[in-house]
Amino acid sequence: MSLRAVTAAASAAATRGNGDHHADDHGGVMTPTLYHQFEDVEQQNESYLVGMWTFLVTEIMFFGALFMAYSIYRTAYPATFLDAHKFLSIPLGTVNTLALLTSSFTMVMAVNANQHKKKWSLINWLGVTILLSCVFLGIKGIEYTTKIHEGLYPGSFNYARANTMYLEHHDGKAGHEAKGIYPYFPSVQELATGYSLNRITPEDPRAVGVEQTPAGPFTSYQGAPSDVEYWSKRAQLFFSIYFAMTGLHAVHIIIGILMMGTLILLALKNHPYITQDYMPTEMIGLYWHFVDIVWIFLFPLMYLIS
């Protein structure tokens, strides 16, 4: 701030503290409440902006830590990540990405409407945004329930169950399912039919002395029950990070929905925050774009590993 403020102070003094805000729906002139610590509206608005950006920086660091954990484990265990991510549904992820991208657009429209003091347009755009985010949450919910159904949730990463489920879902279909989830590992079909030693038949002379395991989906060879356990645990790492990151993201979405709902309520009540000011909407818009961008990173990192 410069000496500009000195001159601005006079005009600011006019608005300071006086509570009556004339709803001036056509002039487009906003006279937001000026809080006592600020000199003028300009200073107040700039403060909000700087504050919001600073907050978003902390948010970036917040997610950044998880992204770091993700990249460290992905470099450490490329195979596991590659395999485990196949349990995620790319179509659902894509729909969600589209939903969020669109919602960012509708949010821009909402802010725009507020700036031009178009009350109903604002409410409508916010409504669409909320709707889209509910679509997003709904699909996330479906994804989560599938994972839980498959036994891939924190505390129980059940590879065995997941693989069977996967087999049930995808059996007979062409495409990438043919080989099952783990390319380095018995394919699902093999597992289902009782996996036999890396495609070596008992007649093979090299198989002499190797005990054959009974058939069944999850008896691994060589009497090493740890296999299933081991795969579960490795895959667990992927899903731990998946749940941690998408969960944290979903919490942010929910908070966003709540805030947008509040905005709609305020707009319905013709509250000066909406009629005389557009900063609240713009701040929430900024937040929303941030949440969106996080997903833009999450989607390829989780769903599109290659």
Add this chain to the structure above:
Amino acid sequence: MSVSAFDPTGEPWPDRGGGNAAEPVEVGIPRVNYLNADHTIKSWLLTTDHKRIGILYLISISVMFLLGGLSAAIVRLQLTAPSGLLLSAEAYNKMFSSHGIIMVFLFLVPSIPATLGNFLLPLMVGARDLAFPRLNLMSWYLFIAGGLLTLGALTFGGVETGWTFYTPYSSIYSNSNVALAIVGIFLAGFSSIATAVNFIVTIHKMRAPGLTWFRLPLFIWAMYATSLIIILGTPVVAITLLLVVVERVFHIGIFSPELGGDPVLFQHMFWFYSHPAVYIMILPSMGIISEVIAANSKKRVFGYTFVAFSSVAIAVFGFLVWGHHMFATTQSMYASMVFSVLSFLVAIPSAVKVFNWTATVYKGSVEFSATMIYALGFLGLFTIGGLTGLYLASLATDIHLTATYFIVAHFHYIMVGGAVTGYLAGLHFWWPKMTGRLYPEFWAKLSAIILFVGFNLTFFPQFVAGYVGMPRRYAFYAPEYQIWQVLSSAGASVLAVGMLIPVIYLLWSLKYGKIAGANPWGAVGLEWTTSSPPPTTNFHEVPVVTWEAYEYHPIHDDDKDLTIPSPTAPEVTAEERKA
């Protein structure tokens, strides 16, 4: 409202406050000030006045410090005998963990920013309040909630992981109350973030007209750098600790090797915050020391720009050296080397500060007041603490000294000898501003000296104990180390006396202290231009700044003609200063 623009052309001692004190020259406590504006409890608990919130923080943080100090006393008591004087191993572990957790997360990290920072920042930049007063109040409630949760966890069930919460011990093996304590720390972390966001916005956007960046007091620069670290670092530790909780509760395996995770990743993420966090603890103190030395030498801080930018440099480079806590892990040798060389470089800005403070005294007019004694103590102890940090930054010596008492001595020299001493200096320096009363100078000097002596007696022996190989976090130890531990405990009792004296006389002064007046130290800075205690809106008129920081009167050969009154004098009038 009108703005008083003052043009001090040609006048060496501009009157910066005449129009600003509640009544221009006031002797005695101003009739209306932030303290007596309203007396109800509710008016305190729901206040959005940054000064009141600062006071709320001061009270809560002092309680934390006494609790942390109490556990330190028990730790010292236990260690007088190799086989432990009073506690079982388990109880001892809980005790030093409580000590570390309380002192770091609930006392030192929030201490200066939340108390003095909250109180002074708007005053120093000439604003009526912080940018977001309600956020500020929320941060205090977050702190209280977090503090109570953590204290609850420490008391009921206890926590025995040390303040570092290393995995997989904390996430799988420990069966103490880790999760609850972490949730508390998480909340306290968010209270720091709220404070930091507030500070950054206020410093950016709410400086008084004419108060350019390079006219800001160095304390503000320090607060700015601190806030930067807080917003960049705290979220990382927050999410890291949260992952520990999630791992404890749901057994997801991010840090536990049994579940596929990597325990060392935790250390990386923890220290990514916690190394910068040590600068969160020391930078505000450094800011205070700049103010105190300048005011007591009646001289502009030498190399203002260097001191200002060194704060920012510390904040930025502080983020690049976290790996120096992990030289003894499986971290690769080359990574360790990079972290080591960067640690040497990050010491340079601190060195710049130390040298500039020393040079400030040159040709000053030095008053050996209590605050100056604290500041001198800071200088010596911080230098020792910082230099011993270099033993740990160099690879070869670190893998002998790491996790021994040498480290304990290193960080107490910086955190107690440096940060806490600085905090006490600041508390004394601005006490008159906060309360309107002066503390008894004699007792303050006495306690400053006792603290210095007691401190060295407590922690110097620990350097030796560490060098001869005594590990830290040991409830029992080999008899050959006893001599050092006994010396240290003896010192700690002197230290405790030194800590108790200020508690007594500061409380005493609230009622019986001499009336301070607006500017008892003859210091410059916007906060001294308003009355003590300041009115609720800080300034009756928005100050317009046309002078540089620390524009102390150039003092010539004989300073007899300089009428800076002794601190007991009620008030410096504008006329007197112009003389």
Add this chain to the structure above:
Amino acid sequence: MGELPFRPVAASSYAEDVDRLFFVLVALTVFFTSAVGITVLALAARYRRGNKVDRSRPSSHNTLLELSWTIPPIFLGLGVFFWSAKIYTQAYAVPENAKEIFVVGKQWMWHIQHSNGIRENNELHIPVGEPVKLTMISQDVIHAFYVPEFRLQRQVEPGQYSSFYFTPTKTGRYHLYCNMYCGTQHSLMGGWVYVMSKADYQKWAASGGSQPVAPGGTPSKTGGLTLTQRGASLYEKFQCNSCHDPAAVQRGRGPSLVGLYGKTRQLADGRKVKADDGYLRNVLYYPAEYPLAGWAVGMPSYKGVLTEEEVLQINAYVKSLKPTAQQSGAGTGGGATAAAAPVPATAAAPTGAAGAPADTAGGNVERNAPAANTDNIQFRHMYGGEQQGQ
């Protein structure tokens, strides 16, 4: 360097260097602290209020001065860094002939395996003057292996080997500490390192380390096998040879492990890794993360099947598999039993200790410090005397 008061014994090749650096740092500390302290006190005293001194033309900035006190510390710092980094690299430059000792840390004791089969708890016996390499892993939380007299420590982590090397230079008995907080009995997780003269050590090794040195130590009836031998039997027990027949000439189901140790492996996903101890362990636990180029992944995971100790033993055996002349020549070695065909590099033949040097003469004693209720015994063992507290 000379004897200084309080200086603990410097008992390793590394210690002397560290101390030299340490005392130079002490000198620097004294120098800078007194420089700053004396200067500021002298200035403050001279310019104290009321003193009539020349205060004309006070300066408040001087870029040249700033640079002159900024740049020397940078170089000083860099100097110290290079010196210390040079010393530090020693701990990594393991010589070929280093005697390898395996350490497993667990709450709250140290379990140590010598390659000649002697196992001890909370004690380590080593001969003076011989380089020693410790390969360490933890079974639970993070610990740290610390011997102040060697000026060395390293964290012992679960899931990953860590190691360091040193040469003990002075005989004596030194504290062994756990120096990473690991839970309730962290301060009692330790014991002693005995650095013995060569002759004493030979005697000790020959007797299988039978001196009653560990508290509550009980001789075990089993044992007598070297680490490699134990590994060989595990190799058979877990049927590693069904895929990795050390004697096989034609391509088996898995790659031959003969001569594997130390080679660089090309993995299918393009990574190149060195077949070191960590690799051998990880392949056993997480084979799918190491898809060897040219091989379909088919190796089962032994996670949860083999303990860390057993992995160390199997690895010792795998490392001992060196190609024999017979194998590299005619290639008719099939038919021999897995354990016997390739001659393990260590002299211990599975058939007995005959002709083996005393060093590897097999320990007959396995010591087990009782795990529970050892507070007081363990306290006495580590620190001497009785424990009064509690």
